[in-house]
Amino acid sequence: MQLSKVDLLAAVTGCTAAEADKFLGPLNDTLAKYKINTPLRVAHFLAQIGHESCGFDAVREYASGAAYEGRADLGNVQKGDGVRFKGRGLIQITGRANYYALSRAFGVDFVKEPLLLEQPKYAALSAGWYWNSRNLNELADGNFFRTITKRINGGTNGYADRERRFLRAAQALGIPGGVVPEPAA
Numbered sequence: 286m287q288l289s290k291v292d293l294l295a296a297v298t299g300c301t302a303a304e305a306d307k308f309l310g311p312l313n314d315t316l317a318k319y320k321i322n323t324p325l326r327v328a329h330f331l332a333q334i335g336h337e338s339c340g341f342d343a344v345r346e347y348a349s350g351a352a353y354e355g356r357a358d359l360g361n362v363q364k365g366d367g368v369r370f371k372g373r374g375l376i377q378i379t380g381r382a383n384y385y386a387l388s389r390a391f392g393v394d395f396v397k398e399p400l401l402l403e404q405p406k407y408a409a410l411s412a413g414w415y416w417n418s419r420n421l422n423e424l425a426d427g428n429f430f431r432t433i434t435k436r437i438n439g440g441t442n443g444y445a446d447r448e449r450r451f452l453r454a455a456q457a458l459g460i461p462g463g464v465v466p467e468p469a470a
Contacts, residue, residue: 286322287313295457296331298450299340308341308375311409319413320422324458329425329433332451334375334412336443344408346372346379353380360385373402376412376437386418387411 288296293305293312300308316322321330338344350371353361359380361367372379378387384395384402391410393401401407416422419436430451434441 286316286324286327288316288327292457296328296454297335297340298453299335299342301340301342304341307405308409311405314406315409315413318410319417321413321416321425323426324455324460325428326422326425328451328454328458328460329421329428329430330412330416331454332430332447333416333433333437335450335454336447337372337377337412337437338375338408341375344374344403344405346377356380359383369399370396373399374408374411374415376415378402378411378415383415387414390414 288309290302290305290309293309294300294302316327316330321327335341348371350368352367353359353371354365354367355361356367359366359370360382361370361380363381366381370379370381370384378384381396384399387402388395391407391414393407395401395407402411415437421433421436424433424436430448431441431444434444434447
């Protein structure tokens with residue numbers, strides 16, 4: 286499934302024409318590469334990355350990253366890792382361990398050059414990689430919205446915004462019957 290600029294603007298709250306121009310090609314490449322290729326999968330993906338990036342406005346986490354300092358669960362074991370490996374990309378890849386895994390997957394050294402994840406190509410591809418690494422296409426096929434949110438966020442932060450974004454994307458992509466996602470528990 287390929288998105289047009291009109292689709293993207295209609296589906297993603299807060300996405301400007303300039304952001305659509307910047308991210309459309311990388312997003313379409315990502316959708317193809319990771320088989321995010323049905324309207325339901327795309328609606329779930331756009332809802333999550335739309336929330337995580339504030340409608341493609343933020344490819345770098347607003348916070349400093351200091352809260353991640355010393356977080357061994359993220360692989361942040363060296364002094365300064367929290368700030369260096371704060372959330373980047375459309376899905377906010379966080380932590381030395383994720384940057385390292387992404388580096389191995391792409392053959393690009395994001396550990397050495399973390400700012401590369403702020404470029405549209407890698408911001409989009411890293412989101413697809415993360416989505417794929419957590420088997421989220423299968424969950425999207427079953428419309429397991431809450432579970433997808435937890436796998437991306439670790440909890441249900443921003444759940445209402447994510448849900449609004451999903452419903453908007455579903456409508457824009459012509460998903461019949463106004464599919465309502467799995468409710469928050």
